[in-house]
Amino acid sequence: MSDPLRPSVSNENLPSTPEPDPHKAAEGVIRTGLDRVIARAADGIAWLVFIAMAISVFEVVMRYAFHAPTSWVHETTVILIAALFALGGPVALARDKHIRVRVIYDAVPPRARRWLDVFNNGVILAFCVGMTYAAWQLFYRATHNPSGAISLEGSGTSWNPPFPAVAKGFILLAVGLMAVQAALHLIQSLRARPDADAAEDR
Amino acid sequence: ADYEWTFQTSETAGEPQFKIKQAWADNINEMSGGRIEIEILPTGAVVPHNQTLDAVGSGILQGHLTDPSYFSGLDPAFSMLGNLVGAWGDPLEFLEYMQYGGGEELYNELVNPYNVQLIGAAATGLEALVSKKPIRTVEDLQGLKLRAPEGMVYDIFSKAGATPVNLPGSEVYTGLEKGVIDAADYTVFATNQDQGLHSFARYPSYPGFHSLPMVAVSMNKEIWDGLPDDLKAIMSTATDALAYDLVFKLKARDLVAVAEARADPDIEIIDLPAPERKKFRAIAQQEWANWAKRNEMTQKVYDSVVVFLKDRNLL
Amino acid sequence: MGIELGTYVLIGSIFLLLLTGLPLAFTTGMVALVFTYGWFGPNALPLVTSRVYGFITEYSLVAVPMFVFMASLLDRSGIARDLFNGMRVLAGRVPGGVAVQTLVVAFFLAAMSGIIGGEIVLLGLLALPQMLRLGYDKHLSIGVVCAGGSLGTMMPPSIVLIIYGLIASVSIADLFTAAITPAVVLMLCYMAYVLSRCFWNPEMGPPVPAEEASMPWREKLRAMRHIILPAVIAFMVLGSIYGGVASVTEAAAMGVFGVLVGIMIRREFTLTLMQQAVTQTINTCGMIIWIGVGAATLVGVYNLMGGNRFVSGTILGLDMAPVLILMVMMLILLILGLFLDWIGIAMLCLPIFVPIVEQLGYDPIWFGILFAVNMQVSFLSPPFGPAAFYLKGVAPPNISLGDIYRSVVPFMAIQIAVLALLLFEPQFAMWLVN
Numbered sequence: 001m002s003d004p005l006r007p008s009v010s011n012e013n014l015p016s017t018p019e020p021d022p023h024k025a026a027e028g029v030i031r032t033g034l035d036r037v038i039a040r041a042a043d044g045i046a047w048l049v050f051i052a053m054a055i056s057v058f059e060v061v062m063r064y065a066f067h068a069p070t071s072w073v074h075e076t077t078v079i080l081i082a083a084l085f086a087l088g089g090p091v092a093l094a095r096d097k098h099i100r101v102r103v104i105y106d107a108v109p110p111r112a113r114r115w116l117d118v119f120n121n122g123v124i125l126a127f128c129v130g131m132t133y134a135a136w137q138l139f140y141r142a143t144h145n146p147s148g149a150i151s152l153e154g155s156g157t158s159w160n161p162p163f164p165a166v167a168k169g170f171i172l173l174a175v176g177l178m179a180v181q182a183a184l185h186l187i188q189s190l191r192a193r194p195d196a197d198a199a200e201d202r
Numbered sequence: 203a204d205y206e207w208t209f210q211t212s213e214t215a216g217e218p219q220f221k222i223k224q225a226w227a228d229n230i231n232e233m234s235g236g237r238i239e240i241e242i243l244p245t246g247a248v249v250p251h252n253q254t255l256d257a258v259g260s261g262i263l264q265g266h267l268t269d270p271s272y273f274s275g276l277d278p279a280f281s282m283l284g285n286l287v288g289a290w291g292d293p294l295e296f297l298e299y300m301q302y303g304g305g306e307e308l309y310n311e312l313v314n315p316y317n318v319q320l321i322g323a324a325a326t327g328l329e330a331l332v333s334k335k336p337i338r339t340v341e342d343l344q345g346l347k348l349r350a351p352e353g354m355v356y357d358i359f360s361k362a363g364a365t366p367v368n369l370p371g372s373e374v375y376t377g378l379e380k381g382v383i384d385a386a387d388y389t390v391f392a393t394n395q396d397q398g399l400h401s402f403a404r405y406p407s408y409p410g411f412h413s414l415p416m417v418a419v420s421m422n423k424e425i426w427d428g429l430p431d432d433l434k435a436i437m438s439t440a441t442d443a444l445a446y447d448l449v450f451k452l453k454a455r456d457l458v459a460v461a462e463a464r465a466d467p468d469i470e471i472i473d474l475p476a477p478e479r480k481k482f483r484a485i486a487q488q489e490w491a492n493w494a495k496r497n498e499m500t501q502k503v504y505d506s507v508v509v510f511l512k513d514r515n516l517l
Numbered sequence: 518m519g520i521e522l523g524t525y526v527l528i529g530s531i532f533l534l535l536l537t538g539l540p541l542a543f544t545t546g547m548v549a550l551v552f553t554y555g556w557f558g559p560n561a562l563p564l565v566t567s568r569v570y571g572f573i574t575e576y577s578l579v580a581v582p583m584f585v586f587m588a589s590l591l592d593r594s595g596i597a598r599d600l601f602n603g604m605r606v607l608a609g610r611v612p613g614g615v616a617v618q619t620l621v622v623a624f625f626l627a628a629m630s631g632i633i634g635g636e637i638v639l640l641g642l643l644a645l646p647q648m649l650r651l652g653y654d655k656h657l658s659i660g661v662v663c664a665g666g667s668l669g670t671m672m673p674p675s676i677v678l679i680i681y682g683l684i685a686s687v688s689i690a691d692l693f694t695a696a697i698t699p700a701v702v703l704m705l706c707y708m709a710y711v712l713s714r715c716f717w718n719p720e721m722g723p724p725v726p727a728e729e730a731s732m733p734w735r736e737k738l739r740a741m742r743h744i745i746l747p748a749v750i751a752f753m754v755l756g757s758i759y760g761g762v763a764s765v766t767e768a769a770a771m772g773v774f775g776v777l778v779g780i781m782i783r784r785e786f787t788l789t790l791m792q793q794a795v796t797q798t799i800n801t802c803g804m805i806i807w808i809g810v811g812a813a814t815l816v817g818v819y820n821l822m823g824g825n826r827f828v829s830g831t832i833l834g835l836d837m838a839p840v841l842i843l844m845v846m847m848l849i850l851l852i853l854g855l856f857l858d859w860i861g862i863a864m865l866c867l868p869i870f871v872p873i874v875e876q877l878g879y880d881p882i883w884f885g886i887l888f889a890v891n892m893q894v895s896f897l898s899p900p901f902g903p904a905a906f907y908l909k910g911v912a913p914p915n916i917s918l919g920d921i922y923r924s925v926v927p928f929m930a931i932q933i934a935v936l937a938l939l940l941f942e943p944q945f946a947m948w949l950v951n
């Protein structure tokens with residue numbers, strides 16, 4: 001575009017050190033092959049937010065312009081976003097984007113940092129394994145009736161889609177994936193040498 | 203205390219029902235000479251409101267006092283028993299059905315497999331529809347954008363000609379205020395008035411005609427089965443007292459709010475006339491029959507309710 | 518272990534784990550898991566995942582990814598950049614002018630939405646890089662974004678006030694009315710702070726260079742024309758709420774739609790742009806939602822442990838003047854605000870505090886406003902400052918959490934001053950209600 005303002009603005013007031021591209025930074029650090037697969041899959045899953053937006057707009061138009069609100073949009077929006085939220089956990093873990101307080105972590109020497117990595121990955125693994133057990137319990141009860149036959153927990157609305165069961169399935173999938181990711185990260189941090197650690201410092 | 207339990211309820215700590223339920227717990231503590239101590243927690247305190255059945259069955263919570271229609275997604279019979287839309291003109295009719303018409307036995311047949319035992323049924327009283335448009339006849343429901351939550355409300359109002367909108371409870375206030383919806387199935391008159399809904403939804407219906415949610419007072423079945431008989435009797439009796447407390451304390455509160463609303467020239471309280479109520483009930487009954495087909499248990503409840511209502515010339 | 522000791526161990530272990538650099542989401546989640554297991558045994562573990570289920574299926578949170586999506590689209594298309602260029606022309610020679618305009622934008626966003634998070638992400642993507650590019654002081658810019666972006670939960674339609682109204686069973690309309698004055702005053706104080714800092718030290722917010730300010734009107738208009746599209750989008754969102762077209766949550770989706778239309782009008786629409794925007798949305802949401810998940814699990818287990826009884830007993834055990842009890846409550850809220858998000862605090866404290874407040878003879882509406890201002894502080898206060906996390910997710914990588922926390926201190930001071938004013942001068946909020 002030939003906007004005359006643009007060059008003058010962007011050249012003149014650039015900070016003395018160029019800003020690293022925030023978009024690149026958002027992609028984070030990928031550590032294992034599984035992480036790479038998850039990060040790739042995220043590109044597809046991410047479109048859920050687009051679908052959720054599109055059907056919400058559809059509902060608004062149908063209701064306001066045609067006085068014919070749908071019976072399915074609100075529930076579908078919630079389950080789409082729930083899936084996005086749940087699977088966002090493994091995605092953020094794959095990109096090492098979960099927020100942490102780095103005051104001490106950044107201050108200690110590489111050797112100590114390696115031990116912190118081992119400790120943290122161990123804790124994350126323990127957490128995710130515990131969560132997987134708990135999520136399995138929840139998922140089982142949402143997909144089986146008390147007599148043990150398969151029966152999906154529905155939302156109880158007139159439409160009654162099995163979204164509660166599906167959402168619990170996504171939770172199980174998310175924490176299960178994170179458990180495997182964390183196990184791989186733990187192995188990686190146990191193998192890492194302190195001297196190699198300094199080089200790949202992020 | 204010999205028994206220390208946590209029961210979760212389905213309302214927030216500020217609602218009057220919550221305080222009445224706390225009084226129930228105090229009553230049990232006193233009657234049992236301190237052997238039972240129950241802590242009453244507000245909705246969502248430990249698990250989400252629609253997950254308490256699971257939590258009670260698995261022992262995370264020891265019990266709950268809640269509206270069973272939240273579990274309609276597990277079994278449609280919960281809706282049929284928990285809030286049979288349009289069936290009851292008075293909470294006492296419903297309580298009579300539950301205690302003396304076979305309702306409690308059916309409810310236990312439904313929840314016992316979940317490892318849950320019903321101690322007793324109570325009810326909040328008829329909920330009052332909040333509306334921005336006057337509803338004087340069933341005809342007036344035509345095209346009315348009405349918020350309907352889970353359960354049968356949606357289908358029945360849809361059948362009656364309204365346009366149900368599936369909107370979550372937290373959106374009711376702004377939705378009504380700004381006009382996204384015209385009316386809402388929300389809660390009892392006094393609470394609607396307290397929250398300021400009538401300042402823009404000026405045609406509340408009172409007494410209500412559509413929704414009378416049960417308050418199922420239940421607990422973990424294993425714990426219940428292990429209780430000595432005297433404590434079981436105390437729990438049941440205290441729950442019967444709770445049923446009266448809920449009905450009449452909430453009614454008194456509603457009456458105060460109704461007087462307040464009557465004094466406001468901007469608010470018109472509409473009492474749906476008896477013939478119109480009958481019309482609405484007839485529409486509702488067709489939908490009950492539809493729901494009854496969903497499974498055996500639901501059909502069983504339907505048959506039992508219809509017999510009860512017919513015997514009393516209510517249907 | 519009793520509940521008192523349990524409370525201290527719980528808080529202590531969160532602190533220790535945080536210091537090791539363990540991600541926050543796993544810190545709170547792990548502590549919740551261990552306490553559930555230790556206190557109630559393995560059968561109670563599904564409590565934790567049940568909380569996760571409740572949290573991720575919460576309807577009001579649907580607005581979060583929508584706002585993040587909207588922000589990514591505005592950022593990756595040229596709209597955001599042009600908007601701030603246009604605003605810069607409007608700001609003229611006033612030092613700090615763009616920061617003040619950012620606050621105005623924040624205020625509009627606050628009137629469109631009732632959640633925290635989306636707005637911060639939006640401002641973090643739009644305003645922050647632009648202010649930095651224009652040479653604004655880093656800390657001032659960050660503070661403006663965090664504090665301004667938090668205002669959404671003070672201004673109606675605010676989810677904090679709605680939840681308060683539901684928990685306390687008071688009129689949401691009155692809460693909304695009472696919140697307006699303090700929200701406006703907060704914004705004006707932020708503006709006054711920015712302007713005074715930049716007045717004494719113009720380096721912090723460099724005014725537009727003289728040659729640019731004297732640019733011909735034609736060009737000024739050209740630059741300002743770029744304000745129109747975002748303004749139309751903002752009016753679409755606001756209009757759809759206030760015109761009764763869409764619910765608050767749906768309005769966020771309408772906003773995304775508006776931005777997409779704008780992008781098409783500008784002929785910037787490509788599949789790559791869309792892919793980048795949705796990917797950024799899932800990355801950002803995964804990070805911020807799991808922090809909320811962790812906190813939500815913690816609240817559930819603490820409630821089951823009897824934590825609320827402990828807190829209530831502690832307060833009722835105090836033998837002091839009512840106003841001092843109120844101050845103790847404010848202090849407890851501020852302290853909890855260091856560790857928990859506002860939903861957790863609301864679930865934990867309001868069932869205890871509101872009845873006490875009513876017993877003491879205070880107006881629960883007024884207390885609701887105190888609560889909302891207090892939560893404004895909690896959005897900023899470390900170590901658990903949601904505003905900081907939301908911003909960190911989208912800020913340039915050279916901005917650390919430490920930077921953000923340093924930046925918000927003066928804004929927290931302003932919030933606490935407003936809180937104190939409100940505490941001693943209830944009419945400050947209530948005059949519109951009465």
Ligand code: NA
Pocket residue numbers: 626627628629630631632668669670671672673674675676
């Ligand atoms: Na707002």
Ligand code: NA
Pocket residue numbers: 854855856857894895896897898899900901902903
């Ligand atoms: Na905080």
